[in-house]
Amino acid sequence: MISSSARRGRPRDARSDAAIADAVAALLAESGYAAMSIGAVATRAGVGKDTIYRRWSGKAELVYETVFTTADTADLPDTGTLEGDLTAVVQSLVEEFSEPAAAAALPGLLADFAAVPELRAAIRSRFLAPAKERLAAVFDRAARRGETASGVPADLALDTLAGAVFFHLGIMGEQPDPDLAARIAAMIVKGIEVR
DSSP states (O other), rough: OOOOOOOOSOOOOHHHHHHHHHHHHHHHHHHHHOOOOOOHHHHHHHHHHHHHHOOOSHHHHHHHHHHSSHHHOOOOOOOHHHHHHHHHHHHHHHHHHSSSHHHHHHHHHHHHHHOOOOHHHIIIIIHHHHHHHHHHHHHHHHTTTTTTTTTTTHHHHHHHHHHHHHIIIIIIIIOOOHHHHHHHHHHHHHHHHOO
């Protein structure tokens, strides 16, 4: 799902957004991040390059938003337990990082983040911070149910969850076991449970 904030001009066209996202995923899987260009995306999606540049500042932001924000924008889980909710959150991340487009994009995207601090700051403020703030509700509910003490650093727990998935799948290139999400969630819950 594409969640970029609206910019001035014509309203966004959901069909164009979907065509652009499909083009990005296909081109990443076919030729990788370095070889993918805005022009190639525009041609594959059947839109003008200006349509893409009205929505995204460049390739890195386009790829990040179209490939790595599905889990961030999914419905917030409410299974009745912290472990169940975190398992659902982690499963979304596992599915996102298991996509061929994600595997193809990750090395180049990380290099761009390291080389361009402004890009890293933009991704943090536009995507990561709002996603973490939204997911903090999972920990608030758990505290109200008495599963955790108040004041659990939800942002650090979320970083730990995402970091485990990122490292295991994105860096190490491991294939996810069917119970990977449940195992990661259980480790986090054990670490922050009320004692």
